[in-house]
Amino acid sequence: MLYVDRVMLNNFRSYEKMELNVGANSVVLTGANGAGKTNLLEALSFLSPGRGLRRAKLSDVNKIGATSPWAVAGRVMTPDGMRQLGSGLLPRHELAMETSPDRRIGRLDGENLSSPGAFGDILQIAWLTPQMDRLFIEGPSGRRRFLDRLVAAYHPSHNREVNAYEKVMRERGRLLLDGHADPVWLTSLEKRMAEHGVAVAAARLDAIQKLSQAIMESQSAFPGAVLTIGGELEEDLTVRPAVDVEGAFCERLFGTRAIDAKSGRTSIGPHKTDLLVRHADKNMPAELCSTGEQKALLIGITLASARLSTIQFGAPPLLLLDEVAAHLDEKRRGFLFEELEEIGSQVWLTGTDKSLFEQMENKAKFFHFEGGKINVN
Ligand SMILES: Nc1ncnc2c1ncn2[C@@H]1O[C@H](COP(=O)(O)OP(=O)(O)O)[C@@H](O)[C@H]1O
Ligand SMILES: [Mg+2]
Numbered sequence: 001m002l003y004v005d006r007v008m009l010n011n012f013r014s015y016e017k018m019e020l021n022v023g024a025n026s027v028v029l030t031g032a033n034g035a036g037k038t039n040l041l042e043a044l045s046f047l048s049p050g051r052g053l054r055r056a057k058l059s060d061v062n063k064i065g066a067t068s069p070w071a072v073a074g075r076v077m078t079p080d081g082m083r084q085l086g087s088g089l090l091p092r093h094e095l096a097m098e099t100s101p102d103r104r105i106g107r108l109d110g111e112n113l114s115s116p117g118a119f120g121d122i123l124q125i126a127w128l129t130p131q132m133d134r135l136f137i138e139g140p141s142g143r144r145r146f147l148d149r150l151v152a153a154y155h156p157s158h159n160r161e162v163n164a165y166e167k168v169m170r171e172r173g174r175l176l177l178d179g180h181a182d183p184v185w186l187t188s189l190e191k192r193m194a195e196h197g198v199a200v201a202a203a204r205l206d207a208i209q210k211l212s213q214a215i216m217e218s219q220s221a222f223p224g225a226v227l228t229i230g231g232e233l234e235e236d237l238t239v240r241p242a243v244d245v246e247g248a249f250c251e252r253l254f255g256t257r258a259i260d261a262k263s264g265r266t267s268i269g270p271h272k273t274d275l276l277v278r279h280a281d282k283n284m285p286a287e288l289c290s291t292g293e294q295k296a297l298l299i300g301i302t303l304a305s306a307r308l309s310t311i312q313f314g315a316p317p318l319l320l321l322d323e324v325a326a327h328l329d330e331k332r333r334g335f336l337f338e339e340l341e342e343i344g345s346q347v348w349l350t351g352t353d354k355s356l357f358e359q360m361e362n363k364a365k366f367f368h369f370e371g372g373k374i375n376v377n
Helices: 037-045 116-121 130-134 140-152 158-178 183-217 232-237 242-255 257-263 291-313 330-343 354-360
Strands: 003-012 015-021 026-031 071-078 081-089 104-108 111-113 125-128 225-230 274-279 318-321 347-351 364-370 373-376
Touching (some): 003 037, 015 037, 026 037, 026 354, 037 071, 037 318, 104 116, 111 116, 130 140, 140 158, 158 183, 158 257, 183 225, 183 242, 183 291, 225 232, 274 291, 291 330, 330 354, 347 354
Parallel strands (some): 026 364
Antiparallel strands (some): 003 015, 225 274, 364 373
């Protein structure tokens, strides 16, 4: 079992100070629109690496008018015992230079971390939010991020590889824009891009194969999805060894220097990959499915991924399900709650109306948010 036992916020959006004692059970947050439910889920999402479930600008998270930067702390029960995780915006005066971008720091068991990257080794967090209802109909970047979060649940080094790839890619881009780049230096950057890029692609491929298997095997009330990765490197990896793919990618990068210098972009690589999803039973691309079917597909993928990550990671992920219950009829809601219980995750559910969660009555702790106050009921 893995759960957040207590969460504390400081100057986090609508909260000046807030402490919630939860325990091992799942959590239901109810309250009117604007009551602060999503804010709390967002705070929890900062107990994992990345930009949080809103992908907000770090400074936007600061409570308006607050004089010190936001922070979130969580006491988390893990298979290795109780851990103290903390994260927050580094005060601007502690940045190296005035022009440095904002930074989020991490704290683990009282020790400062240079970044929250290591949180991914301690707990896994997955979420579904109303914004993700558009995942299948918008551009590939949202799906690629979704894919990479799924992958990171089974390949702990995946985020680091993605970041390393993007960093070298930006460096190559800057050199190309400069116009007088040293070709030897460019070649060495492209070699590193190829190494990280192939590692990224290989992890994606492996994770999607495992997840597809998990989807096929799972007895779920939610529709099965057929997942494929649309990406040159990933496709290439299915037909030849990684070293060959790496070599070929290097050559392609060499060949696109002139175009990339002109466009200011990197025209090929795993930063362009897309996740393609089909509704298995209907044999229909997700983007052509109804809004409700798309939501059900996403829930199905999230549940299967949670099952798989429980096996791979050794503990179930924390699940943040924002406004998910309201979209389902009573029967489907019941199935969702049953499957969640069977997976064993601590789930944080939100909704405006408590009646949506009647079937969770004895299985979750209920908090009602009203007028900036939280009532346990
Ligand atoms: N940086 C901020 N400082 C102060 N309040 C904020 C900040 N960002 C958002 N809010 C407020 O937080 C409130 C609660 O938002 P949210 O958690 O999304 O509500 P809901 O319960 O509907 O999910 C909103 O009314 C919003 O105006
Ligand atoms: Mg909300």
